[in-house]
Amino acid sequence: MRTLSDAARRLARSAADTLQSRSATSSVLSGGFRLDAAGLRKHRATVASGGVAALALGALLMPGHAAAQTTVRPTIPGSSVFTAAAAPHQEERLVQVGEPSTYKQPRSASAQDAVGVAHNLAPAEQPQPAQPAAQPQQQAPQQAQPQQPAAPAPQQQSAPGWSSPAPGAPTSNPYHRINHSYAAGFHTGVDFAVRTGTPLVSVGDATVVSAGWAGAYGNQVVLKLSDGHFAQYAHMSKLAVHAGQHVHAGDRVGLSGSTGNSTGPHLHFEIRTANRYGAVIDPIAYLSAHGATNF
Structure with missing residues (x-):
C-alpha cells in the first residue's frame, strides 16, 4: 500500500514540474521556434487532469488510519423491562377453616364461595380412656332413716343478659340496605x-375502647364485647363513659342525639368483627343469637 502511494506522489510532482517548465518556455524562443499558445493550453489541461487522477488514486490507496472508517457490530440483547420474564401467575388462595361459617361478608351473595373446609384443622377427637369393668358390690343392709324436709335452694340473682342498645325502640333503617352515598355502598348498621x-x-359485658367525637359519626362510643366483637354507638348527644371503663349489660353509656352526619334524632348502631369501618355483621341477628329479646 505504501509503494503505490509513493508512486502517486511522484507522478503528481512530475506533472507539476512539467507544467512549470512549459510555462517558462512559453515566452522564450527555443532553437529558433516559438511554442504555439493554443497547444500550450491543451498540454496544460492534459497534465492537470493527470495530476487530479493521480491524487484521487492516492486517496483511494491510503491506509486505513488516514480515512475515516466506521465498523458496526451486532449487539447482544440483554435483560430489560421488555425481555424480562413475566411474573408467575399467583393462584387465588382459598381460605381454610375448621368448619363452615355462617358469616356473610358485605357485597357478597355467598361468603362460602371462597371458603373451604380443611379437615386437618378440625379438632381431633380425643380417645376416651378405657373404663374398668364394674365389679359387683355387696351392699350392706341399710337401716331406714327418717326423711328430713328438704332445705329450700338458695335463690340466685340472675345477672342481666344481652340487651338491645335502645330497649323497646323500633328500627327505622335496616342493616345492609344498598346506599351508594355511604363509603361502603350500603348501610353498615341498624338505625333505632x-x-x-x-x-x-351496653348490649353486654364490655370494655370501653373510645368515647368522643368521630367525624361523620358525631359523638360515638365503641365497646369491646366479651367475645371480641365491637359495638359502636353513633350520633349521641351525651356520653356517660370513658375509655378503659368496664361496663355490664344494661349499663348506661350515654344519650341518643343527632350529632355528626345525621338528618334527625336516631341511634346508628353497628356490630363489628374488627375495630374498623366496614368490618360489620347484622347487629339484630348477632344480639338475637346471644339471647337479647328487648327490641
Missing part, C-alpha cells in the same frame, strides 16, 4: 328510631 336524650345501654 329514638328521640334526643333517650338512654342508651
